[in-house]
Amino acid sequence: MNENDDIVKEFLVESHENLDRLDRDLVELEKHPSDREILASVFRTIHTIKGTSGFLAFGKLESVAHVGENLLAKLRDGQLSLHPELTTALLAMVDAVRQMLASIEAVGNEGERDDQKLIAELTRLLTAGSAATTAASPRSRKAKAGTGTKPVPKEKTVSESPASISASEAGPAQPVTPAGDSESQSLGDILISRGEATPGEVLLAVAEQQAGDPRRVGEILVEQGAVKSQEVLEALRAQQSQAHAQGASESTIRVDVGLLDQLMNLVGELVLARNQILQFTKKTEESGLVTAGQRLNLIASELQESVMKTRMQPIGSVWSRFPRTVRDVALSCHKQVRIQMEGQETELDKTLIEAIKDPLTHLVRNAIDHGIELPEARRAAGKDPEGVLLMRAFHEGGQVNIEISDDGAGLNLQKVVQKAVQKGLITSDHAARMSEREMANLIFAAGLSTAEKVTNVSGRGVGMDVVKTNIERIGGTVDVQTTTGKGTSVKIKIPLTLAIVPALIVTSGGQRFAIPQVSLLELVGLDGDQARQGVELIHGAPVYRLRGRLLPLVHLKEVLKTGGAVDGTPLEASSQAGEPDGARDGFERVNIVVLQADGRRFGLVVDEISDTEEIVVKPLGRHLKHISVYAGASIMGDGKVALILDVLGLAQSSSIVAETHERARAEQEQARVQDSDLQKLVLFAGRAGSRMAVPLSMLARLENIPGAHVERSGNQWVTQYRGQILPLIRISHALEERRNMERAADILTLPTSVNLQVLVLENQGKSFGLVVNEILDIVESGSGPQSPPTRPGVLYSSVIAEHVTELLDVPAILSAGESYDPLESNAAGQAGS
Amino acid sequence: MSETRQFCSFYLDHLLFGIESQKIQEVVAYRELRPVPLAPAVVSGLMNLRGQVVVAFELRRQLELAERPANITPVCLMVRSDQGTVCLLADEVGSVLEVEEKTFEPAPETLSPRLRSLILGVHKLEGRLMHVLDTERACETGSN
Numbered sequence: 001m002n003e004n005d006d007i008v009k010e011f012l013v014e015s016h017e018n019l020d021r022l023d024r025d026l027v028e029l030e031k032h033p034s035d036r037e038i039l040a041s042v043f044r045t046i047h048t049i050k051g052t053s054g055f056l057a058f059g060k061l062e063s064v065a066h067v068g069e070n071l072l073a074k075l076r077d078g079q080l081s082l083h084p085e086l087t088t089a090l091l092a093m094v095d096a097v098r099q100m101l102a103s104i105e106a107v108g109n110e111g112e113r114d115d116q117k118l119i120a121e122l123t124r125l126l127t128a129g130s131a132a133t134t135a136a137s138p139r140s141r142k143a144k145a146g147t148g149t150k151p152v153p154k155e156k157t158v159s160e161s162p163a164s165i166s167a168s169e170a171g172p173a174q175p176v177t178p179a180g181d182s183e184s185q186s187l188g189d190i191l192i193s194r195g196e197a198t199p200g201e202v203l204l205a206v207a208e209q210q211a212g213d214p215r216r217v218g219e220i221l222v223e224q225g226a227v228k229s230q231e232v233l234e235a236l237r238a239q240q241s242q243a244h245a246q247g248a249s250e251s252t253i254r255v256d257v258g259l260l261d262q263l264m265n266l267v268g269e270l271v272l273a274r275n276q277i278l279q280f281t282k283k284t285e286e287s288g289l290v291t292a293g294q295r296l297n298l299i300a301s302e303l304q305e306s307v308m309k310t311r312m313q314p315i316g317s318v319w320s321r322f323p324r325t326v327r328d329v330a331l332s333c334h335k336q337v338r339i340q341m342e343g344q345e346t347e348l349d350k351t352l353i354e355a356i357k358d359p360l361t362h363l364v365r366n367a368i369d370h371g372i373e374l375p376e377a378r379r380a381a382g383k384d385p386e387g388v389l390l391m392r393a394f395h396e397g398g399q400v401n402i403e404i405s406d407d408g409a410g411l412n413l414q415k416v417v418q419k420a421v422q423k424g425l426i427t428s429d430h431a432a433r434m435s436e437r438e439m440a441n442l443i444f445a446a447g448l449s450t451a452e453k454v455t456n457v458s459g460r461g462v463g464m465d466v467v468k469t470n471i472e473r474i475g476g477t478v479d480v481q482t483t484t485g486k487g488t489s490v491k492i493k494i495p496l497t498l499a500i501v502p503a504l505i506v507t508s509g510g511q512r513f514a515i516p517q518v519s520l521l522e523l524v525g526l527d528g529d530q531a532r533q534g535v536e537l538i539h540g541a542p543v544y545r546l547r548g549r550l551l552p553l554v555h556l557k558e559v560l561k562t563g564g565a566v567d568g569t570p571l572e573a574s575s576q577a578g579e580p581d582g583a584r585d586g587f588e589r590v591n592i593v594v595l596q597a598d599g600r601r602f603g604l605v606v607d608e609i610s611d612t613e614e615i616v617v618k619p620l621g622r623h624l625k626h627i628s629v630y631a632g633a634s635i636m637g638d639g640k641v642a643l644i645l646d647v648l649g650l651a652q653s654s655s656i657v658a659e660t661h662e663r664a665r666a667e668q669e670q671a672r673v674q675d676s677d678l679q680k681l682v683l684f685a686g687r688a689g690s691r692m693a694v695p696l697s698m699l700a701r702l703e704n705i706p707g708a709h710v711e712r713s714g715n716q717w718v719t720q721y722r723g724q725i726l727p728l729i730r731i732s733h734a735l736e737e738r739r740n741m742e743r744a745a746d747i748l749t750l751p752t753s754v755n756l757q758v759l760v761l762e763n764q765g766k767s768f769g770l771v772v773n774e775i776l777d778i779v780e781s782g783s784g785p786q787s788p789p790t791r792p793g794v795l796y797s798s799v800i801a802e803h804v805t806e807l808l809d810v811p812a813i814l815s816a817g818e819s820y821d822p823l824e825s826n827a828a829g830q831a832g833s
Numbered sequence: 834m835s836e837t838r839q840f841c842s843f844y845l846d847h848l849l850f851g852i853e854s855q856k857i858q859e860v861v862a863y864r865e866l867r868p869v870p871l872a873p874a875v876v877s878g879l880m881n882l883r884g885q886v887v888v889a890f891e892l893r894r895q896l897e898l899a900e901r902p903a904n905i906t907p908v909c910l911m912v913r914s915d916q917g918t919v920c921l922l923a924d925e926v927g928s929v930l931e932v933e934e935k936t937f938e939p940a941p942e943t944l945s946p947r948l949r950s951l952i953l954g955v956h957k958l959e960g961r962l963m964h965v966l967d968t969e970r971a972c973e974t975g976s977n
Binding site: 265266268269272509511560561562618620621622623624627629630633634635639640641642643 | 865867868869870871872876878879880881883884885886888916917919972973974
């Protein structure tokens with residue numbers, strides 16, 4: 001067995017690749033039963049497995065593959081036609097082969113198994129099927145069968161075909177001058193085949209070269225007047241393009257991943273060495289050294305990039321097994337599903353590919369099981385009975401986006417919310433205030449999913465929290481959007497690689513820490529008075545009002561216990577870290593890094609915020625792994641080590657700290673029960689001193705946009721905002737007021753010279769900017785007396801902060817804004833009335 | 834004709850210790866360590882060893898010896914362990930000693946229990962004893 005090990009290993013690797021393709025091919029074949037190319041490919045794969053397993057004395061494997069091969073041979077020859085039963089049996093055979101291969105890999109043999117049933121089934125189909133086809137369906141394929149009956153060797157000859165015409169003639173020359181010879185061979189061949197030279201002339205030239213002529217064959221031929229130099233040049237060009245074509249088939253090799261990892265480490269070191277050298281070259285006057293340093297810089301960067309690329313794999317390598325999954329799941333739930341893939345070639349790091357395999361499989365299964373309806377239901381809804389599952393992958397902003405969408409019934413948001421309330425995940429008041437998007441994302445909540453598995457809450461709950469955790473573990477995010485009756489779309493964003501991540505470098509207690517940028521939301525700096533007053537305490541727990549919302553603050557020094565008073569940790573730096581945190585003592589600058597983890601936002605207070613950098617992530621090793629606040633370590637440009645903070649770990653460990661505060665706050669909360677009735681509102685001034693408000697929950701940001709940045713797109717005013725085009729809607733237009741005004745004129749007078757106060761609102765995943773005159777305040781308001789709306793676009797009027805205020809109906813304004821066309825008559829733009 | 838083994842010797846608080854020389858990857862001069870807040874006390878910090886991040890353990894704390902006086906700059910023994918390379922901090926390195934197998938004896942019971950749990954035994958050398966350090970135990974943090 002020992003000397004066989006290498007062969008077996010190679011066999012396993014090869015077969016695994018083949019099997020993956022087989023799955024795909026079989027499913028494909030079912031759709032196009034007459035595609036001879038796919039059939040040939042399937043047949044070839046099984047044939048190879050059978051042959052090799054026979055050679056390696058894996059008898060059981062051979063016998064299973066053998067029946068499969070027989071069946072496929074009949075299919076290929078047109079004696080059988082493919083039907084689902086047959087495909088299922090063939091897929092079962094592939095599964096059996098796969099299991100045996102796994103067993104061979106693990107223990108060295110096929111394992112105890114009985115495949116008689118499978119073999120019998122395949123044999124039955126073999127005989128039954130052939131009788132059926134000959135009798136019942138004499139398909140047109142029979143006509144073609146004449147060409148198809150030829151057995152396998154067909155493919156084998158193909159690979160040997162590029163044999164040269166005069167190989168036998170030039171052959172003997174090989175040992176003498178290998179370099180010149182190989183050239184002369186093909187160059188001579190090309191010239192002969194083009195009719196430029198006769199075989200005799202070429203042979204003569206080759207003979208001369210062998211006799212010791214240092215010149216090349218082409219030169220000799222030109223000299224002899226046999227060919228023109230122009231012709232030789234053309235032949236040479238042809239020769240080169242041939243060499244290229246040949247290179248493509250031989251241009252890939254298998255490389256051990258361990259070796260790639262080692263390369264990656266070495267390159268990391270090289271980059272550090274380069275950084276150090278660059279620092280020296282900055283001080284030197286020697287121009288030679290400076291140029292050499294710059295070249296080193298460029299080469300090292302390129303090398304780093306190339307090595308990164310070697311670890312990249314197309315996402316198609318995971319996706320390739322989904323057609324099979326889709327087929328199986330669809331069959332078992334009696335649904336018709338077609339899978340579509342876009343962007344299979346999108347590349348990402350190998351380790352990430354491994355990590356997303358399971359979550360993706362889960363999402364695919366879910367989409368079919370719960371998303372896509374039964375054919376009858378689809379027909380009733382006026383849809384194609386065959387559902388479509390679309391998988392899309394693309395690169396965007398240094399991240400890989402993966403979307404899995406179905407055109408099914410969509411989530412039943414009401415039921416999801418109901419369930420969430422029932423499970424105590426959210427309060428009913430909270431539920432009432434949720435946006436549709438928030439509701440949809442409830443399916444990722446842990447408690448919801450592990451509940452009764454099939455509540456027929458157009459479900460999607462099963463294990464979705466696991467999907468979310470797995471995606472977040474690799475620094476990704478997941479989001480779901482749904483439209484009732486139209487379908488559901490899950491969007492996943494993951495980083496390209498885990499090895500190198502962009503990170504924010506901060507300092508705390510004299511030490512640098514890196515925070516992965518994926519969890520970073522924004523930075524807030526408070527100076528002087530702001531620092532003194534901005535941070536408030538709720539029963540000792542510091543909070544900061546960030547645009548009206550309370551942001552819990554976590555002091556990095558406290559979490560890490562590096563603050564002066566606390567000790568017991570071996571810290572050389574702790575002596576100098578003794579200076580108190582600015583926030584607590586109310587002076588100096590407070591730097592808040594606003595982070596998001598697990599849906600929770602919190603502010604991390606650090607001493608100093610330095611810069612963003614691409615850092616190479618190094619694992620911390622077992623010794624320190626249990627400290628959840630670290631995600632790893634990295635070596636900075638100056639050669640020093642910095643720790644990478646794990647934002648999720650930070651949040652968790654600080655919430656333990658904050659638990660007591662939480663309880664205190666809960667008590668406080670009970671004292672004012674009606675608190676839950678409160679709604680946070682953004683107040684702003686309307687025309688002529690009137691006041692208006694929108695719910696804060698719909699507000700994404702408040703922005704001051706310079707008038708010069710406002711552009712015109714068609715009939716709309718827009719601005720470029722965070723890489724997107726943000727439509728701007730003037731509040732006076734959105735409301736009925738415009739009827740009383742010269743609307744067109746007003747558009748023209750949209751002041752470009754001053755800054756516009758813009759509320760960036762979000763509704764159903766769309767953003768738009770509401771241009772207002774003046775933002776007044778952010779208030780909490782209970783449900784006071786309400787009066788019915790006086791105009792469209794307004795939900796109701798109420799007394800807020802002692803003034804009568806109109807509460808805007810944001811979705812209505814948005815849809816009004818969308819259909820708004822200044823050339824149309826006034827009525828056109830009015831909201832859903 | 835007894836077997837001999839090579840030990841790299843080093844000192845901790847005037848005691849002589851030894852680690853089998855093939856386990857030592859190299860000995861490097863002390864360099865600034867990156868402290869790790871929240872880590873167990875025996876972890877002195879992280880070190881950059883040619884681009885590799887290595888955890889450094891303070892042997893004095895591990896063995897519950899007195900803290901190293903400020904005037905002694907430790908040396909870093911880079912040791913191959915199950916978890917890759919680790920760094921053990923010692924006071925001073927001695928020479929490489931060739932010792933005979935027969936001079937080995939398990940640790941006497943009179944040693945402190947902490948010390949006994951970390952050494953494999955002692956070699957009785959002329960005039961003194963060399964404690965053979967169990968390198969795997971020496972880089973445990975007690976938390977795992």
